[in-house]
Amino acid sequence: MDKSIRVVEGVHWVGVRHPDLRVFDDLFPTRNGTTYNSYLIEGTEKTALIDTVKEPFAEEFFSKVSEHIDPTKIDIVVVNHTEPDHSGAVAQVLDKNPDVQIYCSKAAENFLKQLLNRSFNAVIVNDGDEVDLGGKTLRFIITPYLHWPDTIFTYLVEEELLFPCDAFGAHYCPDKLFDDEINEFYADFHFYFDCIVRPFKDKVRDALKKCEGLPIKMVCPSHGPIRRSSGQFAIESYARWCAAPSSGGRPKALMAVLSSHGNTRDMANVIATELKAQGVDVEMFALSEMRDDDYRDALEQADVLLIGTPTIQRDAPPHVWHALALISSVTPKAKLGAVFGSFGWSGEAVKMVEQRLTGLKYKLVADGISFRFTPTMENMDVCRSFAEQVAAAVLTEE
Secondary structure (H helix, E strand, C coil): CCCCEEEECCEEECCEEECCCCEECCCEECCCCEEECCEEEECCCCEEEECCCCHHHHHHHHHHHCCCCCHHHCCEEECCCCCHHHHCCHHHHHHHCCCCEEEECHHHHHHHHHHHCCCCEEEECCCCCEEECCCCEEEEEECCCCCCCCCEEEEECCCCEEECCCCCCCCCCCCCCEHHHCCCCHHHHHHHHHHHHHHHHHHHHHHHHHHCCCCCCEECCCCCCEECCCHHHHHHHHHHHCCCCCCCCCCEEEEEECCCCCHHHHHHHHHHHHHHHCCCEEEEEECCCCCHHHHHHHHCCCCEEEEEEECECCECCHHHHHHHHHHHHCCCCCCEEEEEEEECCCCCHHHHHHHHHHHCCCEECCCCEEEECCCCHHHHHHHHHHHHHHHHHHHHHC
Protein backbone atom coordinates (compact mmCIF):
# COMPACT_ATOMS: atom_id res chain seq x y z
CA MET A 1 0.00 0.00 0.00
CA ASP A 2 1.35 3.43 -0.98
CA LYS A 3 2.07 6.14 1.55
CA SER A 4 0.86 9.72 1.31
CA ILE A 5 3.09 12.08 -0.66
CA ARG A 6 4.05 15.63 0.28
CA VAL A 7 3.07 18.18 -2.37
CA VAL A 8 4.22 21.26 -0.45
CA GLU A 9 4.43 22.00 3.26
CA GLY A 10 1.05 21.22 4.81
CA VAL A 11 -0.38 19.68 1.63
CA HIS A 12 -0.30 15.93 0.98
CA TRP A 13 -1.59 13.66 -1.76
CA VAL A 14 -3.77 11.02 -0.09
CA GLY A 15 -5.19 9.50 -3.26
CA VAL A 16 -4.93 5.98 -4.63
CA ARG A 17 -3.61 4.33 -7.76
CA HIS A 18 -5.63 2.04 -10.02
CA PRO A 19 -3.01 0.76 -12.47
CA ASP A 20 -4.98 -2.20 -13.83
CA LEU A 21 -8.08 -0.25 -14.86
CA ARG A 22 -8.62 -0.77 -18.58
CA VAL A 23 -12.05 0.81 -19.20
CA PHE A 24 -13.18 3.90 -17.28
CA ASP A 25 -16.90 4.11 -16.44
CA ASP A 26 -17.49 1.26 -18.91
CA LEU A 27 -16.92 3.88 -21.63
CA PHE A 28 -13.31 4.95 -22.23
CA PRO A 29 -10.21 2.78 -22.64
CA THR A 30 -7.47 3.47 -20.12
CA ARG A 31 -4.34 1.81 -21.43
CA ASN A 32 -2.25 3.06 -18.51
CA GLY A 33 -4.74 2.85 -15.65
CA THR A 34 -5.67 5.91 -13.62
CA THR A 35 -5.39 7.53 -10.21
CA TYR A 36 -8.02 8.97 -7.90
CA ASN A 37 -6.32 12.01 -6.42
CA SER A 38 -7.33 13.49 -3.10
CA TYR A 39 -5.44 16.18 -1.22
CA LEU A 40 -5.19 16.84 2.52
CA ILE A 41 -4.52 20.48 3.46
CA GLU A 42 -3.56 21.26 7.05
CA GLY A 43 -3.85 24.80 8.33
CA THR A 44 -3.08 25.89 11.86
CA GLU A 45 -6.81 26.00 12.68
CA LYS A 46 -8.59 23.64 10.31
CA THR A 47 -7.89 20.66 8.07
CA ALA A 48 -9.54 20.18 4.68
CA LEU A 49 -9.79 17.39 2.15
CA ILE A 50 -10.00 18.28 -1.52
CA ASP A 51 -12.20 15.50 -2.94
CA THR A 52 -12.03 11.86 -1.86
CA VAL A 53 -11.64 8.63 -3.86
CA LYS A 54 -13.70 5.88 -5.41
CA GLU A 55 -15.51 3.89 -2.72
CA PRO A 56 -13.71 0.53 -3.18
CA PHE A 57 -10.43 2.28 -2.34
CA ALA A 58 -11.69 4.00 0.82
CA GLU A 59 -9.68 1.87 3.24
CA GLU A 60 -6.39 2.76 1.55
CA PHE A 61 -7.47 6.39 1.36
CA PHE A 62 -8.21 6.63 5.09
CA SER A 63 -4.92 4.90 5.86
CA LYS A 64 -3.09 7.74 4.11
CA VAL A 65 -5.19 10.40 5.80
CA SER A 66 -4.45 8.78 9.17
CA GLU A 67 -0.74 9.36 8.65
CA HIS A 68 -1.49 13.05 9.32
CA ILE A 69 -4.76 13.33 11.22
CA ASP A 70 -7.45 11.22 12.78
CA PRO A 71 -10.15 11.16 10.02
CA THR A 72 -12.75 12.00 12.67
CA LYS A 73 -11.00 15.36 13.14
CA ILE A 74 -11.28 16.55 9.53
CA ASP A 75 -13.12 19.89 9.48
CA ILE A 76 -13.90 20.37 5.80
CA VAL A 77 -14.38 18.26 2.71
CA VAL A 78 -14.35 20.22 -0.54
CA VAL A 79 -16.35 18.42 -3.21
CA ASN A 80 -15.14 19.88 -6.48
CA HIS A 81 -17.32 17.42 -8.40
CA THR A 82 -19.73 14.73 -7.20
CA GLU A 83 -19.01 11.93 -9.67
CA PRO A 84 -18.44 8.78 -7.56
CA ASP A 85 -14.77 8.41 -8.48
CA HIS A 86 -14.25 11.63 -6.48
CA SER A 87 -17.06 11.54 -3.91
CA GLY A 88 -17.09 7.80 -3.26
CA ALA A 89 -15.65 8.05 0.26
CA VAL A 90 -17.68 11.09 1.38
CA ALA A 91 -20.27 8.84 3.02
CA GLN A 92 -17.55 7.20 5.12
CA VAL A 93 -16.14 10.59 6.08
CA LEU A 94 -19.62 11.46 7.32
CA ASP A 95 -19.81 8.16 9.20
CA LYS A 96 -16.62 9.13 11.02
CA ASN A 97 -17.57 12.77 11.53
CA PRO A 98 -21.25 13.65 10.92
CA ASP A 99 -20.53 17.33 11.63
CA VAL A 100 -17.89 17.76 8.92
CA GLN A 101 -18.63 20.68 6.59
CA ILE A 102 -19.08 19.87 2.90
CA TYR A 103 -18.04 22.83 0.75
CA CYS A 104 -19.55 22.56 -2.74
CA SER A 105 -21.62 24.26 -5.43
CA LYS A 106 -25.40 24.39 -5.22
CA ALA A 107 -25.66 21.80 -7.98
CA ALA A 108 -23.26 19.54 -6.10
CA GLU A 109 -25.36 19.80 -2.95
CA ASN A 110 -28.40 18.61 -4.90
CA PHE A 111 -26.45 15.74 -6.46
CA LEU A 112 -24.94 14.69 -3.13
CA LYS A 113 -28.37 14.53 -1.53
CA GLN A 114 -29.35 11.92 -4.09
CA LEU A 115 -26.03 10.10 -4.03
CA LEU A 116 -25.83 9.88 -0.25
CA ASN A 117 -29.52 9.77 0.67
CA ARG A 118 -28.70 11.33 4.02
CA SER A 119 -28.42 14.77 5.56
CA PHE A 120 -25.11 16.60 5.76
CA ASN A 121 -23.73 19.99 6.67
CA ALA A 122 -23.42 21.76 3.30
CA VAL A 123 -21.72 25.10 2.74
CA ILE A 124 -22.62 26.45 -0.70
CA VAL A 125 -19.80 28.40 -2.35
CA ASN A 126 -19.85 31.11 -4.99
CA ASP A 127 -17.15 32.65 -7.18
CA GLY A 128 -14.42 34.17 -5.05
CA ASP A 129 -15.61 32.79 -1.72
CA GLU A 130 -12.77 31.87 0.61
CA VAL A 131 -12.25 29.82 3.75
CA ASP A 132 -9.30 30.39 6.08
CA LEU A 133 -7.76 27.21 7.46
CA GLY A 134 -5.18 29.16 9.43
CA GLY A 135 -2.29 30.28 7.25
CA LYS A 136 -3.82 28.53 4.25
CA THR A 137 -6.70 30.03 2.32
CA LEU A 138 -8.97 28.12 -0.05
CA ARG A 139 -10.62 30.19 -2.77
CA PHE A 140 -13.43 28.76 -4.90
CA ILE A 141 -14.04 29.25 -8.61
CA ILE A 142 -17.36 28.17 -10.11
CA THR A 143 -16.66 26.21 -13.32
CA PRO A 144 -19.85 24.40 -14.36
CA TYR A 145 -19.76 21.65 -16.98
CA LEU A 146 -16.13 20.74 -16.53
CA HIS A 147 -17.50 18.22 -16.97
CA TRP A 148 -20.67 18.12 -14.83
CA PRO A 149 -22.95 21.04 -13.88
CA ASP A 150 -21.63 20.88 -10.31
CA THR A 151 -17.92 21.43 -10.89
CA ILE A 152 -15.80 23.99 -9.05
CA PHE A 153 -12.05 24.66 -8.94
CA THR A 154 -10.33 25.19 -5.61
CA TYR A 155 -7.25 27.44 -5.36
CA LEU A 156 -4.82 27.43 -2.45
CA VAL A 157 -3.86 31.08 -2.30
CA GLU A 158 -0.60 31.03 -0.32
CA GLU A 159 0.94 28.10 -2.19
CA GLU A 160 -0.54 29.02 -5.61
CA LEU A 161 -1.91 25.52 -6.18
CA LEU A 162 -4.91 24.90 -8.43
CA PHE A 163 -7.15 21.89 -7.73
CA PRO A 164 -9.34 21.68 -10.87
CA CYS A 165 -10.79 18.18 -10.38
CA ASP A 166 -11.27 16.59 -13.84
CA ALA A 167 -9.89 19.50 -15.83
CA PHE A 168 -6.25 19.17 -16.93
CA GLY A 169 -6.21 15.53 -15.81
CA ALA A 170 -5.25 12.28 -17.48
CA HIS A 171 -6.01 8.62 -17.03
CA TYR A 172 -2.39 7.73 -16.42
CA CYS A 173 -1.01 5.82 -13.45
CA PRO A 174 2.79 6.14 -13.16
CA ASP A 175 4.91 4.90 -10.27
CA LYS A 176 5.73 8.51 -9.32
CA LEU A 177 3.33 11.36 -8.66
CA PHE A 178 4.88 14.44 -10.28
CA ASP A 179 5.15 15.15 -14.00
CA ASP A 180 8.90 15.86 -13.83
CA GLU A 181 9.55 12.41 -12.37
CA ILE A 182 7.94 10.35 -15.13
CA ASN A 183 7.83 9.75 -18.86
CA GLU A 184 5.91 12.07 -21.17
CA PHE A 185 2.15 11.32 -21.14
CA TYR A 186 0.82 13.79 -23.73
CA ALA A 187 -1.20 11.16 -25.65
CA ASP A 188 -3.08 10.16 -22.48
CA PHE A 189 -3.59 13.82 -21.56
CA HIS A 190 -5.05 14.66 -24.96
CA PHE A 191 -7.18 11.50 -25.13
CA TYR A 192 -8.65 12.32 -21.72
CA PHE A 193 -9.53 15.82 -22.89
CA ASP A 194 -11.06 14.42 -26.08
CA CYS A 195 -13.29 11.96 -24.23
CA ILE A 196 -14.25 13.96 -21.16
CA VAL A 197 -13.88 17.69 -21.74
CA ARG A 198 -14.16 18.33 -25.48
CA PRO A 199 -17.98 18.57 -25.47
CA PHE A 200 -17.68 21.62 -23.20
CA LYS A 201 -15.19 23.83 -25.02
CA ASP A 202 -17.23 26.98 -24.42
CA LYS A 203 -17.29 26.20 -20.70
CA VAL A 204 -13.51 25.71 -20.73
CA ARG A 205 -13.14 29.18 -22.23
CA ASP A 206 -15.31 30.59 -19.43
CA ALA A 207 -13.24 28.81 -16.78
CA LEU A 208 -9.93 29.95 -18.25
CA LYS A 209 -11.13 33.57 -18.19
CA LYS A 210 -11.82 33.23 -14.47
CA CYS A 211 -8.29 31.93 -13.95
CA GLU A 212 -6.57 34.69 -15.95
CA GLY A 213 -3.94 36.44 -13.90
CA LEU A 214 -4.01 33.78 -11.21
CA PRO A 215 -0.44 32.77 -10.27
CA ILE A 216 -0.29 28.97 -10.52
CA LYS A 217 2.77 27.03 -9.44
CA MET A 218 1.18 23.60 -9.73
CA VAL A 219 -1.95 22.11 -11.27
CA CYS A 220 -3.22 19.27 -9.06
CA PRO A 221 -5.93 17.39 -10.98
CA SER A 222 -8.05 14.51 -9.74
CA HIS A 223 -6.69 12.01 -12.25
CA GLY A 224 -3.10 11.43 -13.27
CA PRO A 225 0.17 13.17 -12.38
CA ILE A 226 0.45 16.46 -10.53
CA ARG A 227 1.82 19.07 -12.91
CA ARG A 228 4.67 20.51 -10.88
CA SER A 229 6.66 21.69 -13.91
CA SER A 230 4.07 21.83 -16.71
CA GLY A 231 0.95 23.38 -15.23
CA GLN A 232 1.01 26.29 -17.65
CA PHE A 233 1.50 23.89 -20.54
CA ALA A 234 -1.69 22.04 -19.54
CA ILE A 235 -3.63 25.29 -19.27
CA GLU A 236 -2.27 26.59 -22.59
CA SER A 237 -3.11 23.27 -24.26
CA TYR A 238 -6.74 23.57 -23.16
CA ALA A 239 -6.82 27.18 -24.35
CA ARG A 240 -5.54 26.09 -27.77
CA TRP A 241 -7.86 23.10 -28.09
CA CYS A 242 -10.89 25.14 -26.97
CA ALA A 243 -10.31 28.29 -29.01
CA ALA A 244 -13.55 29.82 -30.27
CA PRO A 245 -14.57 28.98 -33.84
CA SER A 246 -13.23 31.42 -36.39
CA SER A 247 -15.59 34.17 -37.45
CA GLY A 248 -15.84 36.15 -40.66
CA GLY A 249 -15.98 34.97 -44.25
CA ARG A 250 -18.75 32.96 -45.82
CA PRO A 251 -20.88 30.71 -43.61
CA LYS A 252 -20.21 27.00 -43.87
CA ALA A 253 -22.52 24.01 -44.24
CA LEU A 254 -21.39 20.57 -43.12
CA MET A 255 -23.01 17.91 -45.28
CA ALA A 256 -22.81 14.31 -44.01
CA VAL A 257 -24.00 11.85 -46.64
CA LEU A 258 -24.51 8.12 -46.98
CA SER A 259 -25.66 6.92 -50.38
CA SER A 260 -26.04 3.19 -51.00
CA HIS A 261 -26.94 3.47 -54.68
CA GLY A 262 -25.94 7.02 -55.56
CA ASN A 263 -29.36 8.66 -55.38
CA THR A 264 -28.85 10.48 -52.08
CA ARG A 265 -25.41 11.55 -53.27
CA ASP A 266 -26.91 13.02 -56.46
CA MET A 267 -29.33 15.00 -54.31
CA ALA A 268 -26.43 16.14 -52.12
CA ASN A 269 -24.48 17.42 -55.11
CA VAL A 270 -27.43 19.49 -56.34
CA ILE A 271 -28.04 20.89 -52.85
CA ALA A 272 -24.33 21.71 -52.41
CA THR A 273 -24.17 23.52 -55.74
CA GLU A 274 -27.18 25.65 -54.85
CA LEU A 275 -25.86 26.42 -51.37
CA LYS A 276 -22.61 27.68 -52.85
CA ALA A 277 -24.54 29.80 -55.32
CA GLN A 278 -26.46 31.29 -52.40
CA GLY A 279 -23.26 32.23 -50.54
CA VAL A 280 -22.74 29.23 -48.25
CA ASP A 281 -19.59 27.12 -48.49
CA VAL A 282 -19.99 23.35 -48.19
CA GLU A 283 -17.81 20.69 -46.61
CA MET A 284 -19.05 17.23 -47.58
CA PHE A 285 -18.33 13.98 -45.74
CA ALA A 286 -19.01 10.53 -47.12
CA LEU A 287 -20.07 8.81 -43.91
CA SER A 288 -18.83 5.41 -45.02
CA GLU A 289 -15.21 6.58 -45.07
CA MET A 290 -14.91 9.60 -42.79
CA ARG A 291 -12.51 9.96 -39.86
CA ASP A 292 -14.38 10.77 -36.68
CA ASP A 293 -11.93 13.49 -35.63
CA ASP A 294 -12.22 15.29 -38.97
CA TYR A 295 -15.99 15.20 -38.74
CA ARG A 296 -16.01 16.47 -35.16
CA ASP A 297 -13.67 19.31 -36.10
CA ALA A 298 -16.05 20.24 -38.92
CA LEU A 299 -19.04 20.19 -36.56
CA GLU A 300 -17.29 22.78 -34.42
CA GLN A 301 -16.84 25.08 -37.40
CA ALA A 302 -20.13 24.58 -39.28
CA ASP A 303 -23.02 27.03 -39.33
CA VAL A 304 -25.50 24.33 -40.36
CA LEU A 305 -25.51 20.52 -40.44
CA LEU A 306 -27.16 18.67 -43.31
CA ILE A 307 -27.68 14.91 -43.12
CA GLY A 308 -28.29 12.93 -46.31
CA THR A 309 -29.53 9.40 -45.66
CA PRO A 310 -31.17 6.52 -47.45
CA THR A 311 -33.69 4.27 -45.73
CA ILE A 312 -32.37 0.73 -45.22
CA GLN A 313 -34.54 -1.90 -43.54
CA ARG A 314 -36.98 0.83 -42.44
CA ASP A 315 -34.22 2.74 -40.65
CA ALA A 316 -31.32 5.10 -41.17
CA PRO A 317 -28.09 3.10 -41.64
CA PRO A 318 -25.64 2.65 -38.73
CA HIS A 319 -23.14 5.14 -40.22
CA VAL A 320 -25.79 7.86 -39.99
CA TRP A 321 -26.60 7.09 -36.37
CA HIS A 322 -22.90 7.09 -35.58
CA ALA A 323 -22.52 10.56 -37.09
CA LEU A 324 -25.44 11.76 -34.96
CA ALA A 325 -23.95 10.17 -31.84
CA LEU A 326 -20.73 12.15 -32.33
CA ILE A 327 -22.61 15.44 -31.96
CA SER A 328 -22.78 15.03 -28.18
CA SER A 329 -18.97 14.72 -28.04
CA VAL A 330 -18.36 18.27 -29.30
CA THR A 331 -19.56 21.84 -28.90
CA PRO A 332 -21.15 22.60 -32.29
CA LYS A 333 -20.69 26.14 -33.52
CA ALA A 334 -24.39 26.32 -34.39
CA LYS A 335 -27.40 24.07 -33.98
CA LEU A 336 -29.18 24.52 -37.29
CA GLY A 337 -29.95 21.42 -39.33
CA ALA A 338 -31.89 19.83 -42.15
CA VAL A 339 -32.30 16.31 -43.55
CA PHE A 340 -32.78 14.84 -47.01
CA GLY A 341 -32.58 11.41 -48.58
CA SER A 342 -33.90 8.73 -50.87
CA PHE A 343 -35.58 5.36 -50.40
CA GLY A 344 -36.87 2.29 -52.15
CA TRP A 345 -39.33 0.18 -50.13
CA SER A 346 -40.14 2.73 -47.44
CA GLY A 347 -38.90 6.15 -46.37
CA GLU A 348 -38.76 6.42 -42.61
CA ALA A 349 -35.12 7.51 -42.24
CA VAL A 350 -35.49 11.24 -42.91
CA LYS A 351 -38.18 11.70 -40.26
CA MET A 352 -36.25 9.56 -37.79
CA VAL A 353 -33.10 11.64 -38.24
CA GLU A 354 -35.10 14.86 -37.92
CA GLN A 355 -36.47 13.62 -34.61
CA ARG A 356 -32.97 12.84 -33.41
CA LEU A 357 -31.69 16.29 -34.39
CA THR A 358 -34.54 18.03 -32.58
CA GLY A 359 -33.79 15.82 -29.57
CA LEU A 360 -30.24 17.19 -29.71
CA LYS A 361 -31.71 20.73 -29.62
CA TYR A 362 -31.14 21.44 -33.32
CA LYS A 363 -33.46 23.84 -35.08
CA LEU A 364 -34.65 22.40 -38.40
CA VAL A 365 -34.40 25.17 -40.98
CA ALA A 366 -36.22 23.33 -43.78
CA ASP A 367 -38.70 20.49 -43.97
CA GLY A 368 -37.00 17.20 -44.76
CA ILE A 369 -37.26 15.91 -48.32
CA SER A 370 -37.16 12.30 -49.49
CA PHE A 371 -37.65 10.77 -52.93
CA ARG A 372 -38.19 7.21 -54.09
CA PHE A 373 -35.47 5.55 -56.17
CA THR A 374 -33.93 7.85 -58.82
CA PRO A 375 -34.79 11.54 -58.30
CA THR A 376 -36.51 13.20 -61.25
CA MET A 377 -35.75 16.65 -62.67
CA GLU A 378 -38.74 17.94 -60.69
CA ASN A 379 -37.30 16.31 -57.56
CA MET A 380 -34.00 18.08 -58.16
CA ASP A 381 -35.82 21.40 -58.38
CA VAL A 382 -37.22 20.63 -54.92
CA CYS A 383 -33.62 20.01 -53.78
CA ARG A 384 -32.67 23.47 -55.01
CA SER A 385 -35.59 25.03 -53.14
CA PHE A 386 -34.52 23.07 -50.05
CA ALA A 387 -31.01 24.52 -50.38
CA GLU A 388 -32.43 28.03 -50.77
CA GLN A 389 -34.37 27.65 -47.50
CA VAL A 390 -31.25 26.39 -45.70
CA ALA A 391 -29.12 29.21 -47.07
CA ALA A 392 -31.70 31.86 -46.16
CA ALA A 393 -31.85 30.60 -42.58
CA VAL A 394 -28.05 30.49 -42.23
CA LEU A 395 -27.51 33.93 -43.75
CA THR A 396 -30.22 35.36 -41.49
CA GLU A 397 -28.41 33.95 -38.43
CA GLU A 398 -25.18 35.58 -39.65
